[in-house]
Amino acid sequence: MEQEFSSTLLENAVSALSRLPGVGRKTALRFALHLLRRDPSDTYTIADAIADMRRGIKYCTVCHNISETDVCPICSSEKRQHSLVCVVESVRDVMIIENTRQYSGLYHVLGGLVSPIDGVGPDMLQIDSLVRRVKAGGVDEVILATGATVEADTTNFYIYRLMRREAPGVKVTQIARGVSVGNELEYTDEATLARSLAGRIPFEL
Amino acid sequence: MEQEFSSTLLENAVSALSRLPGVGRKTALRFALHLLRRDPSDTYTIADAIADMRRGIKYCTVCHNISETDVCPICSSEKRQHSLVCVVESVRDVMIIENTRQYSGLYHVLGGLVSPIDGVGPDMLQIDSLVRRVKAGGVDEVILATGATVEADTTNFYIYRLMRREAPGVKVTQIARGVSVGNELEYTDEATLARSLAGRIPFEL
Numbered sequence: 001m002e003q004e005f006s007s008t009l010l011e012n013a014v015s016a017l018s019r020l021p022g023v024g025r026k027t028a029l030r031f032a033l034h035l036l037r038r039d040p041s042d043t044y045t046i047a048d049a050i051a052d053m054r055r056g057i058k059y060c061t062v063c064h065n066i067s068e069t070d071v072c073p074i075c076s077s078e079k080r081q082h083s084l085v086c087v088v089e090s091v092r093d094v095m096i097i098e099n100t101r102q103y104s105g106l107y108h109v110l111g112g113l114v115s116p117i118d119g120v121g122p123d124m125l126q127i128d129s130l131v132r133r134v135k136a137g138g139v140d141e142v143i144l145a146t147g148a149t150v151e152a153d154t155t156n157f158y159i160y161r162l163m164r165r166e167a168p169g170v171k172v173t174q175i176a177r178g179v180s181v182g183n184e185l186e187y188t189d190e191a192t193l194a195r196s197l198a199g200r201i202p203f204e205l
Numbered sequence: 206m207e208q209e210f211s212s213t214l215l216e217n218a219v220s221a222l223s224r225l226p227g228v229g230r231k232t233a234l235r236f237a238l239h240l241l242r243r244d245p246s247d248t249y250t251i252a253d254a255i256a257d258m259r260r261g262i263k264y265c266t267v268c269h270n271i272s273e274t275d276v277c278p279i280c281s282s283e284k285r286q287h288s289l290v291c292v293v294e295s296v297r298d299v300m301i302i303e304n305t306r307q308y309s310g311l312y313h314v315l316g317g318l319v320s321p322i323d324g325v326g327p328d329m330l331q332i333d334s335l336v337r338r339v340k341a342g343g344v345d346e347v348i349l350a351t352g353a354t355v356e357a358d359t360t361n362f363y364i365y366r367l368m369r370r371e372a373p374g375v376k377v378t379q380i381a382r383g384v385s386v387g388n389e390l391e392y393t394d395e396a397t398l399a400r401s402l403a404g405r406i407p408f409e410l
Contacts, residue, residue, distance in 0.1 A: 035258070044256055049222075
């Protein structure tokens with residue numbers, strides 16, 4: 001149901017808002033009409049906030065996480081364990097891990113996963129910079145903290161081989177895959193259960 | 206899952222985007238990270254488009270539809286039938302009716318429906334201005350084109366009584382409620398079917 005609006009200003013706003021992920025013209029129109037009903041300052045706040053964000057946020061030159069400074073607060077913190085580097089797919093994953101408040105090392109954001117189907121090769125990701133960073137010294141362990149998908153497995157395997165060749169002294173680990181906390185065994189899929197068995201660890205009290 | 210972001214700029218953008226209808230912090234974060242991945246011009250286009258829209262669009266002083274001028278293009282068009290006024294709930298409804306390309310009269314946007322539960326009284330809607338507009342002359346028929354809800358019925362009844370008292374010479378009609386085009390009788394609910402029977406019209410070829 002393509003719509004034509006009598007107002008060019010409305011048309012432009014709807015077209016622009018449709019660029020947001022998962023937002024079609026119908027939702028964009030709902031956003032626009034909502035903004036028109038509310039106080040103008042609401043709209044200006046949103047417009048300024050996203051423009052300021054885009055202007056002010058850059059990427060950390062060390063870990064490639066978003067940052068307002070050249071080196072992000074995590075990479076420049078003396079309270080973090082600099083010998084530990086956790087490799088993640090995206091900026092979003094850094095936030096998720098930070099929210100657990102269980103990790104005190106640094107990060108390395110790949111900016112995606114190796115995916116031949118989508119035409120994403122290792123050279124399009126921050127893998128070279130990871131190798132350079134590790135070879136520069138001071139890193140004891142690289143934790144591969146990607147999801148449990150085929151692309152994640154491919155990426156992990158690629159990084160592991162490269163690490164063995166380029167920095168053989170550095171430990172490479174990956175986060176455990178197994179039964180989700182709170183889940184019953186009968187509702188766990190077979191692949192996860194198999195992984196969980198293969199990855200068993202000594203029982204500790 | 207409340208999140209704290211290391212960047213104030215990101216935090217501000219996420220808070221601002223959460224003001225859009227149906228957008229929570231999780232979706233707002235997805236929007237923000239998407240904008241950060243794309244070309245900066247994308248973000249500036251969206252920011253400018255919504256700010257320009259909010260600055261430039263006002264409401265038609267006659268029908269209260271959105272407009273870039275004091276009187277909207279529909280109200281000022283000589284091609285439209287000025288004796289016919291179609292009363293709708295919202296700006297969105299004007300667009301929907303315009304898209305049918307079947308209506309050549311004018312509109313009157315109420316800006317809502319009478320709803321005692323939500324604390325919306327007739328005085329909060331553009332009903333007084335409708336009465337003034339009709340009493341000013343030149344209007345032969347007022348078409349009540351609201352939805353088929355309790356609030357719509359209440360609003361229609363209120364407007365109808367007011368019209369009978371204030372402008373008894375003006376015809377008041379309402380859009381037909383009945384079987385949807387393309388629908389089979391067995392899938393039509395009883396209330397609609399009852400309305401459809403009561404509102405039967407002479408068969409014409």
